[in-house]
Amino acid sequence: MSVNSFPHDSFKDALAANVAYIKDFKYSELTGTAQQGLAIVTCMDSRINPLSVVGMKSGDAKILRNAGARVTDDVLRTLVLATYLLGVERILIMPHTNCRMAQVDDVEIHREIDTKYGIDTSEIEFKTVPDQRLALIEDVQKIRSYSLIKSGVVVGGAIYDVATGKITPVDC
Ligand SMILES: [Zn+2]
DSSP: OOOOOOOGGGGHHHHHHHHHHGGGOOOTTOOSSOTTOEEEEEEOOTTOOHHHHTTOOTTSEEEEEETTOOOOHHHHHHHHHHHHHSOOOEEEEEOBTTOGGGTSOHHHHHHHHHHHHOOOOTTSOOOOOSSHHHHHHHHHHHHHTOTTSOTTOEEEEEEEOTTTOOEEEEOO
C-alpha cells in the first residue's frame, strides 16, 4: 500500500494550536468512561459546542454527531457500546434551530450538488428532516425501542437554539 505524506500546509493552524494545547494538558488521568453518564447525539453544525451547552468538559460525556442529529444505524451501534461498556446511562438527542437538514429535502440537496459540481449523489440517503419535531420524536423512540440498548437507559430529546444557546426539551 502506498501512502501520501501528511498535508502539513492544510493543517498548519491546527498543529500549531495543538503545541500550545499540550503545554498545560490536564486530562491525562481520564478513562474512556463517560463520567457524567451522558451521551449527546447532535448535528455537525459548527455553531454547536455540545459539552459547553450542558456545562460539561472532557471526560464527562460521549458526543455523536452527524448531519441533522439523526439516529442512524451507526449511531445505534455506537450507543450500544456506550451504554454497555462506557458508562452511558442517559442519552440526549439534540437537533438545532436553523438546521439546513430541516430546510430542504433530499431531492433539493442532490440537485444543488449536481448543479454546482456535476456530481450525482443520488445513491446517498441524506436523511433530511421535513418536520424536525416529528423526526426527533421518531429518533428518540427508535432508541427506546431498540432491543440491544441497555435496559434502564433514559432517552430524551431537546432542540438547541443557535441564536440563544438555549435547549428546549421536547416531549417524545
Ligand atoms: Zn444541523
